[in-house]
Amino acid sequence: MRRTLFDETHEEFRANLRRFLERKVVPEYLGWLAAGAVPRSFFTEIAALGVQGMAIEPEYGGVGIRDYRYNQIVQEEAARAGVTLGTLRTQLDVIAPYFLEYSNPEQRARWLPGIASGELLTAIAMTEPGTGSDLAGVRTTAVREGDHYVINGAKTFITGGGLADLVIVLARTSTDPVNRRAGLSLIVVEAGTPGFDKGRRLDKLGLHVQDTVELTFTDVRVPVANLLGERDAGFSYLGHNLAQERLAIAVGAVAQARAAVDLTIDYVRERTVFGTRVAEFQNTKFELAAVSAEVEAAQAMIDHAVIELVAGELDSADAARTKLFCTEMQGRAIDRCLQLFGGYGYITELPIARLYADARVSRIYGGTSEVMKSIIAKSLGL
Numbered sequence: 001m002r003r004t005l006f007d008e009t010h011e012e013f014r015a016n017l018r019r020f021l022e023r024k025v026v027p028e029y030l031g032w033l034a035a036g037a038v039p040r041s042f043f044t045e046i047a048a049l050g051v052q053g054m055a056i057e058p059e060y061g062g063v064g065i066r067d068y069r070y071n072q073i074v075q076e077e078a079a080r081a082g083v084t085l086g087t088l089r090t091q092l093d094v095i096a097p098y099f100l101e102y103s104n105p106e107q108r109a110r111w112l113p114g115i116a117s118g119e120l121l122t123a124i125a126m127t128e129p130g131t132g133s134d135l136a137g138v139r140t141t142a143v144r145e146g147d148h149y150v151i152n153g154a155k156t157f158i159t160g161g162g163l164a165d166l167v168i169v170l171a172r173t174s175t176d177p178v179n180r181r182a183g184l185s186l187i188v189v190e191a192g193t194p195g196f197d198k199g200r201r202l203d204k205l206g207l208h209v210q211d212t213v214e215l216t217f218t219d220v221r222v223p224v225a226n227l228l229g230e231r232d233a234g235f236s237y238l239g240h241n242l243a244q245e246r247l248a249i250a251v252g253a254v255a256q257a258r259a260a261v262d263l264t265i266d267y268v269r270e271r272t273v274f275g276t277r278v279a280e281f282q283n284t285k286f287e288l289a290a291v292s293a294e295v296e297a298a299q300a301m302i303d304h305a306v307i308e309l310v311a312g313e314l315d316s317a318d319a320a321r322t323k324l325f326c327t328e329m330q331g332r333a334i335d336r337c338l339q340l341f342g343g344y345g346y347i348t349e350l351p352i353a354r355l356y357a358d359a360r361v362s363r364i365y366g367g368t369s370e371v372m373k374s375i376i377a378k379s380l381g382l
Protein backbone atom coordinates (compact mmCIF):
# COMPACT_ATOMS: atom_id res chain seq x y z
CA MET A 1 0.00 0.00 0.00
CA ARG A 2 1.15 3.52 -0.70
CA ARG A 3 3.08 5.06 2.14
CA THR A 4 3.03 8.80 2.67
CA LEU A 5 5.44 9.49 5.49
CA PHE A 6 8.75 9.77 3.61
CA ASP A 7 9.98 12.70 1.51
CA GLU A 8 12.81 12.90 -1.04
CA THR A 9 15.51 13.38 1.57
CA HIS A 10 14.42 10.22 3.35
CA GLU A 11 14.42 8.31 0.08
CA GLU A 12 17.91 9.56 -0.76
CA PHE A 13 19.12 8.37 2.64
CA ARG A 14 17.39 5.03 1.99
CA ALA A 15 19.12 4.62 -1.37
CA ASN A 16 22.57 5.38 0.11
CA LEU A 17 21.97 2.98 2.95
CA ARG A 18 20.74 0.25 0.61
CA ARG A 19 23.92 0.53 -1.46
CA PHE A 20 26.06 0.46 1.68
CA LEU A 21 24.34 -2.66 3.02
CA GLU A 22 24.57 -4.44 -0.32
CA ARG A 23 28.27 -3.64 -0.76
CA LYS A 24 29.62 -3.73 2.78
CA VAL A 25 27.36 -5.89 4.91
CA VAL A 26 25.66 -8.57 2.80
CA PRO A 27 28.98 -10.05 1.54
CA GLU A 28 30.33 -10.16 5.11
CA TYR A 29 27.20 -11.29 6.88
CA LEU A 30 27.81 -15.05 7.03
CA GLY A 31 31.22 -14.24 8.53
CA TRP A 32 29.55 -12.06 11.17
CA LEU A 33 27.17 -14.90 11.97
CA ALA A 34 30.02 -17.39 12.29
CA ALA A 35 31.93 -14.99 14.56
CA GLY A 36 28.74 -14.13 16.49
CA ALA A 37 29.68 -10.48 16.32
CA VAL A 38 29.74 -7.33 14.25
CA PRO A 39 33.25 -5.87 13.84
CA ARG A 40 33.74 -2.47 15.48
CA SER A 41 34.78 -1.06 12.11
CA PHE A 42 31.16 -1.51 10.91
CA PHE A 43 29.97 1.17 13.34
CA THR A 44 32.45 3.77 12.08
CA GLU A 45 31.78 2.90 8.44
CA ILE A 46 28.01 3.25 8.71
CA ALA A 47 28.49 6.43 10.77
CA ALA A 48 29.95 8.02 7.64
CA LEU A 49 26.42 7.94 6.16
CA GLY A 50 25.21 10.04 9.09
CA VAL A 51 23.32 7.16 10.71
CA GLN A 52 24.41 7.56 14.34
CA GLY A 53 24.88 11.32 14.07
CA MET A 54 21.59 12.16 12.34
CA ALA A 55 19.98 13.58 15.49
CA ILE A 56 23.18 14.97 17.01
CA GLU A 57 23.84 18.72 16.68
CA PRO A 58 26.43 19.71 14.02
CA GLU A 59 28.70 21.27 16.67
CA TYR A 60 29.19 17.74 18.02
CA GLY A 61 29.80 16.15 14.63
CA GLY A 62 26.23 15.25 13.74
CA VAL A 63 23.67 16.26 11.10
CA GLY A 64 21.21 17.88 13.51
CA ILE A 65 17.96 16.37 12.22
CA ARG A 66 15.79 14.77 14.89
CA ASP A 67 13.45 12.63 12.85
CA TYR A 68 12.74 9.03 13.82
CA ARG A 69 11.91 8.18 10.18
CA TYR A 70 15.66 7.88 9.49
CA ASN A 71 15.91 5.23 12.20
CA GLN A 72 12.89 3.49 10.70
CA ILE A 73 14.61 3.36 7.32
CA VAL A 74 17.69 1.74 8.90
CA GLN A 75 15.58 -1.16 10.19
CA GLU A 76 13.57 -1.50 6.99
CA GLU A 77 16.67 -1.64 4.84
CA ALA A 78 18.44 -4.11 7.13
CA ALA A 79 15.43 -6.44 6.98
CA ARG A 80 15.23 -6.05 3.22
CA ALA A 81 18.90 -6.98 2.91
CA GLY A 82 18.35 -10.03 5.14
CA VAL A 83 20.73 -8.88 7.88
CA THR A 84 20.64 -7.59 11.42
CA LEU A 85 23.06 -4.85 12.35
CA GLY A 86 24.20 -6.01 15.77
CA THR A 87 23.54 -3.50 18.49
CA LEU A 88 23.09 -0.54 16.13
CA ARG A 89 19.31 -0.49 16.49
CA THR A 90 19.47 -0.47 20.27
CA GLN A 91 22.09 2.28 20.23
CA LEU A 92 20.08 4.43 17.83
CA ASP A 93 16.52 3.85 18.94
CA VAL A 94 16.84 3.16 22.64
CA ILE A 95 20.02 4.71 23.98
CA ALA A 96 20.74 7.81 21.87
CA PRO A 97 17.56 9.59 23.05
CA TYR A 98 18.84 9.49 26.65
CA PHE A 99 22.07 11.22 25.63
CA LEU A 100 20.22 13.68 23.42
CA GLU A 101 17.56 14.61 25.93
CA TYR A 102 19.26 14.45 29.28
CA SER A 103 22.97 15.23 28.86
CA ASN A 104 24.30 18.66 29.87
CA PRO A 105 26.64 20.74 27.66
CA GLU A 106 29.80 19.31 29.27
CA GLN A 107 28.57 15.75 28.73
CA ARG A 108 27.50 16.54 25.17
CA ALA A 109 31.00 17.78 24.34
CA ARG A 110 32.53 14.70 25.98
CA TRP A 111 30.34 11.97 24.46
CA LEU A 112 28.32 13.08 21.43
CA PRO A 113 31.23 13.42 18.94
CA GLY A 114 32.32 9.82 19.63
CA ILE A 115 28.74 8.56 19.35
CA ALA A 116 28.26 10.42 16.03
CA SER A 117 31.47 8.98 14.58
CA GLY A 118 30.66 5.42 15.68
CA GLU A 119 33.77 5.26 17.86
CA LEU A 120 31.92 5.30 21.18
CA LEU A 121 29.52 2.37 21.49
CA THR A 122 26.73 2.43 24.05
CA ALA A 123 24.46 0.14 26.06
CA ILE A 124 21.70 0.62 28.61
CA ALA A 125 21.51 -1.52 31.74
CA MET A 126 18.09 -1.52 33.36
CA THR A 127 17.24 -5.21 33.79
CA GLU A 128 18.61 -7.18 36.73
CA PRO A 129 18.59 -10.90 37.48
CA GLY A 130 15.61 -10.37 39.80
CA THR A 131 13.92 -7.41 38.08
CA GLY A 132 12.78 -7.06 34.48
CA SER A 133 9.16 -6.11 33.94
CA ASP A 134 9.00 -4.42 37.34
CA LEU A 135 11.81 -1.88 36.93
CA ALA A 136 10.86 0.00 40.08
CA GLY A 137 12.31 -3.00 41.91
CA VAL A 138 15.88 -2.24 40.76
CA ARG A 139 18.36 -3.15 43.52
CA THR A 140 21.60 -1.76 42.08
CA THR A 141 22.60 1.16 44.31
CA ALA A 142 24.57 4.34 43.67
CA VAL A 143 25.64 5.99 46.91
CA ARG A 144 27.10 9.49 46.82
CA GLU A 145 30.58 9.87 48.34
CA GLY A 146 32.02 13.33 47.71
CA ASP A 147 32.31 13.89 43.97
CA HIS A 148 31.54 10.28 43.11
CA TYR A 149 28.74 7.74 43.10
CA VAL A 150 29.74 4.31 44.33
CA ILE A 151 27.78 1.71 42.39
CA ASN A 152 27.09 -1.85 43.51
CA GLY A 153 24.83 -4.38 41.83
CA ALA A 154 24.30 -6.68 38.86
CA LYS A 155 22.56 -6.33 35.52
CA THR A 156 21.59 -8.94 32.97
CA PHE A 157 20.41 -9.29 29.33
CA ILE A 158 22.33 -6.15 28.36
CA THR A 159 22.41 -5.69 24.59
CA GLY A 160 25.84 -4.62 23.41
CA GLY A 161 27.20 -4.58 26.97
CA GLY A 162 30.28 -6.47 25.84
CA LEU A 163 31.26 -3.97 23.15
CA ALA A 164 30.04 -0.84 24.91
CA ASP A 165 32.33 2.00 25.93
CA LEU A 166 29.52 3.84 27.75
CA VAL A 167 26.80 2.06 29.71
CA ILE A 168 23.80 3.95 31.07
CA VAL A 169 23.05 2.25 34.38
CA LEU A 170 19.70 2.49 36.16
CA ALA A 171 20.51 2.60 39.87
CA ARG A 172 18.79 3.49 43.11
CA THR A 173 20.10 6.77 44.55
CA SER A 174 17.49 7.13 47.30
CA THR A 175 14.52 5.30 48.79
CA ASP A 176 11.04 6.72 49.11
CA PRO A 177 8.91 4.57 51.44
CA VAL A 178 5.71 5.59 49.63
CA ASN A 179 6.71 5.74 45.95
CA ARG A 180 8.86 2.84 44.66
CA ARG A 181 9.41 4.67 41.37
CA ALA A 182 11.10 7.61 43.03
CA GLY A 183 14.82 7.52 43.80
CA LEU A 184 16.12 5.93 40.58
CA SER A 185 18.82 7.65 38.52
CA LEU A 186 20.66 7.12 35.25
CA ILE A 187 24.46 7.15 35.55
CA VAL A 188 26.92 6.65 32.70
CA VAL A 189 29.62 4.11 33.54
CA GLU A 190 32.66 4.02 31.28
CA ALA A 191 34.25 0.71 30.26
CA GLY A 192 37.48 0.12 32.13
CA THR A 193 36.31 1.76 35.37
CA PRO A 194 37.68 -0.41 38.23
CA GLY A 195 35.05 -2.76 39.67
CA PHE A 196 32.92 -2.70 36.48
CA ASP A 197 33.04 -6.20 35.01
CA LYS A 198 31.60 -7.43 31.77
CA GLY A 199 30.55 -10.96 32.51
CA ARG A 200 29.15 -13.91 30.65
CA ARG A 201 27.95 -13.49 27.09
CA LEU A 202 24.54 -15.19 27.03
CA ASP A 203 23.87 -17.87 24.42
CA LYS A 204 20.63 -16.84 22.72
CA LEU A 205 17.97 -18.45 20.56
CA GLY A 206 18.44 -15.77 17.89
CA LEU A 207 20.03 -12.36 17.23
CA HIS A 208 23.39 -14.06 16.98
CA VAL A 209 25.41 -11.10 15.71
CA GLN A 210 24.72 -9.03 18.81
CA ASP A 211 26.11 -9.65 22.26
CA THR A 212 23.83 -9.85 25.28
CA VAL A 213 25.76 -9.93 28.53
CA GLU A 214 25.70 -9.81 32.29
CA LEU A 215 27.38 -6.85 34.00
CA THR A 216 28.52 -6.54 37.59
CA PHE A 217 29.40 -3.46 39.61
CA THR A 218 31.54 -3.79 42.73
CA ASP A 219 32.31 -0.50 44.46
CA VAL A 220 32.53 1.21 41.06
CA ARG A 221 33.41 4.88 41.59
CA VAL A 222 31.85 7.09 38.94
CA PRO A 223 32.18 10.90 38.91
CA VAL A 224 28.98 12.76 39.78
CA ALA A 225 29.52 14.51 36.43
CA ASN A 226 28.33 11.26 34.77
CA LEU A 227 24.78 11.57 36.16
CA LEU A 228 22.35 11.94 33.23
CA GLY A 229 19.65 14.50 33.92
CA GLU A 230 18.36 15.01 37.45
CA ARG A 231 19.12 12.76 40.38
CA ASP A 232 16.17 10.50 41.32
CA ALA A 233 14.30 11.31 38.08
CA GLY A 234 15.37 8.16 36.18
CA PHE A 235 12.00 6.43 36.19
CA SER A 236 10.24 9.32 34.50
CA TYR A 237 13.00 9.41 31.84
CA LEU A 238 12.42 5.72 31.16
CA GLY A 239 8.69 6.29 30.85
CA HIS A 240 9.31 9.04 28.33
CA ASN A 241 11.75 7.09 26.16
CA LEU A 242 10.04 3.72 26.28
CA ALA A 243 7.45 4.88 23.72
CA GLN A 244 10.18 5.20 21.07
CA GLU A 245 11.87 1.97 22.20
CA ARG A 246 8.60 0.05 21.83
CA LEU A 247 7.71 1.62 18.52
CA ALA A 248 11.19 0.75 17.24
CA ILE A 249 10.72 -2.91 18.13
CA ALA A 250 7.41 -2.85 16.28
CA VAL A 251 9.07 -1.24 13.23
CA GLY A 252 11.63 -4.05 13.10
CA ALA A 253 8.89 -6.65 13.57
CA VAL A 254 6.93 -5.44 10.55
CA ALA A 255 10.03 -5.02 8.39
CA GLN A 256 11.10 -8.57 9.17
CA ALA A 257 7.63 -10.00 8.56
CA ARG A 258 7.64 -8.28 5.18
CA ALA A 259 11.07 -9.73 4.43
CA ALA A 260 9.72 -13.19 5.33
CA VAL A 261 6.86 -12.81 2.83
CA ASP A 262 9.29 -11.78 0.07
CA LEU A 263 11.64 -14.68 0.81
CA THR A 264 8.74 -17.12 0.86
CA ILE A 265 7.32 -15.92 -2.45
CA ASP A 266 10.73 -16.51 -4.06
CA TYR A 267 11.02 -19.95 -2.50
CA VAL A 268 7.56 -21.29 -3.37
CA ARG A 269 8.01 -20.19 -6.97
CA GLU A 270 11.15 -22.35 -7.23
CA ARG A 271 10.32 -25.40 -5.12
CA THR A 272 8.53 -28.29 -6.86
CA VAL A 273 6.54 -30.94 -4.95
CA PHE A 274 4.41 -33.68 -6.56
CA GLY A 275 5.45 -32.20 -9.89
CA THR A 276 3.87 -28.86 -9.04
CA ARG A 277 5.43 -25.64 -7.86
CA VAL A 278 4.56 -25.00 -4.21
CA ALA A 279 3.29 -21.59 -5.33
CA GLU A 280 0.53 -23.35 -7.30
CA PHE A 281 -1.16 -24.90 -4.27
CA GLN A 282 -4.20 -22.93 -3.24
CA ASN A 283 -3.09 -23.25 0.39
CA THR A 284 0.17 -21.47 -0.44
CA LYS A 285 -1.62 -18.62 -2.20
CA PHE A 286 -4.12 -18.25 0.65
CA GLU A 287 -1.46 -18.37 3.34
CA LEU A 288 0.69 -15.72 1.67
CA ALA A 289 -2.33 -13.58 0.84
CA ALA A 290 -3.47 -13.65 4.46
CA VAL A 291 0.01 -12.89 5.79
CA SER A 292 0.46 -10.08 3.29
CA ALA A 293 -2.82 -8.50 4.48
CA GLU A 294 -1.61 -8.69 8.08
CA VAL A 295 1.73 -7.08 7.18
CA GLU A 296 0.02 -4.20 5.37
CA ALA A 297 -2.37 -3.61 8.30
CA ALA A 298 0.56 -3.54 10.71
CA GLN A 299 2.50 -1.25 8.35
CA ALA A 300 -0.36 1.26 8.33
CA MET A 301 -0.42 1.20 12.12
CA ILE A 302 3.35 1.65 12.30
CA ASP A 303 3.44 4.52 9.85
CA HIS A 304 0.68 6.29 11.75
CA ALA A 305 2.48 5.77 15.06
CA VAL A 306 5.75 7.05 13.57
CA ILE A 307 4.01 10.25 12.44
CA GLU A 308 2.67 10.67 15.98
CA LEU A 309 6.13 10.06 17.45
CA VAL A 310 7.76 12.58 15.12
CA ALA A 311 5.09 15.11 16.17
CA GLY A 312 5.86 14.34 19.82
CA GLU A 313 2.37 12.95 20.34
CA LEU A 314 2.79 9.19 20.67
CA ASP A 315 1.56 8.25 24.13
CA SER A 316 2.59 5.17 26.06
CA ALA A 317 -0.69 3.33 25.52
CA ASP A 318 -0.56 3.76 21.74
CA ALA A 319 3.10 2.72 21.71
CA ALA A 320 2.07 -0.37 23.68
CA ARG A 321 -0.80 -1.12 21.27
CA THR A 322 1.56 -0.82 18.33
CA LYS A 323 4.23 -3.06 19.87
CA LEU A 324 1.68 -5.65 20.95
CA PHE A 325 -0.08 -5.87 17.60
CA CYS A 326 2.99 -5.74 15.38
CA THR A 327 5.16 -8.18 17.32
CA GLU A 328 2.34 -10.71 17.71
CA MET A 329 1.71 -10.35 13.97
CA GLN A 330 5.42 -10.90 13.29
CA GLY A 331 5.37 -14.17 15.23
CA ARG A 332 2.30 -15.46 13.37
CA ALA A 333 3.45 -14.26 9.96
CA ILE A 334 6.96 -15.68 10.07
CA ASP A 335 5.70 -18.99 11.45
CA ARG A 336 3.23 -19.33 8.57
CA CYS A 337 5.90 -18.39 6.03
CA LEU A 338 8.39 -20.86 7.48
CA GLN A 339 5.82 -23.66 7.16
CA LEU A 340 5.85 -23.20 3.39
CA PHE A 341 9.59 -23.98 3.30
CA GLY A 342 9.03 -27.48 4.70
CA GLY A 343 12.17 -28.94 6.32
CA TYR A 344 14.42 -26.27 4.82
CA GLY A 345 12.61 -23.75 6.97
CA TYR A 346 14.11 -25.38 10.03
CA ILE A 347 17.71 -25.13 8.84
CA THR A 348 19.43 -22.05 10.20
CA GLU A 349 21.49 -21.56 7.04
CA LEU A 350 18.29 -20.23 5.50
CA PRO A 351 17.31 -16.67 6.35
CA ILE A 352 13.70 -17.70 7.10
CA ALA A 353 14.88 -19.85 10.04
CA ARG A 354 16.96 -16.96 11.37
CA LEU A 355 13.98 -14.59 11.02
CA TYR A 356 11.91 -17.07 13.02
CA ALA A 357 14.48 -17.32 15.81
CA ASP A 358 15.15 -13.56 15.88
CA ALA A 359 11.42 -12.79 16.04
CA ARG A 360 10.75 -14.54 19.32
CA VAL A 361 12.33 -11.88 21.48
CA SER A 362 10.19 -9.05 20.05
CA ARG A 363 7.32 -10.13 22.31
CA ILE A 364 9.63 -10.15 25.34
CA TYR A 365 12.12 -7.31 25.36
CA GLY A 366 11.27 -3.66 25.67
CA GLY A 367 8.36 -4.88 27.81
CA THR A 368 6.56 -8.19 27.29
CA SER A 369 3.23 -8.57 25.50
CA GLU A 370 1.61 -9.05 28.91
CA VAL A 371 3.06 -5.76 30.15
CA MET A 372 1.81 -4.06 26.94
CA LYS A 373 -1.67 -5.41 27.67
CA SER A 374 -1.49 -4.06 31.24
CA ILE A 375 -0.59 -0.59 29.92
CA ILE A 376 -3.40 -0.67 27.36
CA ALA A 377 -5.92 -1.93 29.92
CA LYS A 378 -4.97 0.91 32.26
CA SER A 379 -5.63 3.42 29.47
CA LEU A 380 -9.09 1.86 29.11
CA GLY A 381 -9.74 2.63 32.76
CA LEU A 382 -9.43 -1.06 33.73
Ligand SMILES: Cc1cc2nc3c(=O)[nH]c(=O)nc-3n(C[C@H](O)[C@H](O)[C@H](O)COP(=O)(O)OP(=O)(O)OC[C@H]3O[C@@H](n4cnc5c(N)ncnc54)[C@H](O)[C@@H]3O)c2cc1C
Binding pocket: 090, 124, 125, 126, 127, 130, 131, 132, 133, 134, 156, 157, 158, 159, 160, 204, 207, 212, 361, 364, 365, 366, 367, 368, 369, 370, 371, 374
Ligand atom coordinates in the same frame (compact mmCIF):
# COMPACT_ATOMS: atom_id res chain seq x y z
C1 LIG B 1 17.87 -10.49 23.80
C2 LIG B 1 17.51 -9.56 24.91
C3 LIG B 1 18.04 -8.29 24.94
C4 LIG B 1 17.75 -7.42 25.99
N1 LIG B 1 18.36 -6.20 26.04
C5 LIG B 1 18.23 -5.43 27.17
C6 LIG B 1 19.00 -4.25 27.35
O1 LIG B 1 19.78 -3.86 26.49
N2 LIG B 1 18.87 -3.56 28.50
C7 LIG B 1 18.02 -3.95 29.50
O2 LIG B 1 17.96 -3.29 30.52
N3 LIG B 1 17.25 -5.07 29.36
C8 LIG B 1 17.35 -5.83 28.23
N4 LIG B 1 16.62 -6.97 28.09
C9 LIG B 1 15.69 -7.35 29.15
C10 LIG B 1 14.22 -7.32 28.76
O3 LIG B 1 13.76 -6.02 28.61
C11 LIG B 1 13.47 -8.12 29.84
O4 LIG B 1 13.80 -9.50 29.63
C12 LIG B 1 11.97 -7.94 29.76
O5 LIG B 1 11.61 -6.64 30.15
C13 LIG B 1 11.22 -8.94 30.66
O6 LIG B 1 11.76 -8.96 31.96
P1 LIG B 1 12.15 -10.37 32.63
O7 LIG B 1 13.01 -11.10 31.64
O8 LIG B 1 12.73 -10.11 33.96
O9 LIG B 1 10.80 -11.15 32.75
P2 LIG B 1 9.83 -11.14 34.02
O10 LIG B 1 9.54 -9.76 34.42
O11 LIG B 1 10.41 -12.07 35.04
O12 LIG B 1 8.52 -11.78 33.40
C14 LIG B 1 8.22 -13.19 33.43
C15 LIG B 1 6.80 -13.39 32.89
O13 LIG B 1 5.87 -12.71 33.76
C16 LIG B 1 5.03 -11.91 32.96
N5 LIG B 1 4.59 -10.72 33.69
C17 LIG B 1 5.34 -9.75 34.25
N6 LIG B 1 4.58 -8.78 34.78
C18 LIG B 1 3.29 -9.15 34.54
C19 LIG B 1 2.03 -8.59 34.85
N7 LIG B 1 1.94 -7.42 35.48
N8 LIG B 1 0.91 -9.24 34.44
C20 LIG B 1 1.00 -10.41 33.78
N9 LIG B 1 2.18 -10.99 33.47
C21 LIG B 1 3.30 -10.38 33.84
C22 LIG B 1 5.88 -11.50 31.77
O14 LIG B 1 5.07 -11.05 30.71
C23 LIG B 1 6.59 -12.80 31.48
O15 LIG B 1 5.74 -13.62 30.72
C24 LIG B 1 16.86 -7.83 27.02
C25 LIG B 1 16.29 -9.11 26.97
C26 LIG B 1 16.61 -9.98 25.94
C27 LIG B 1 16.02 -11.37 25.97
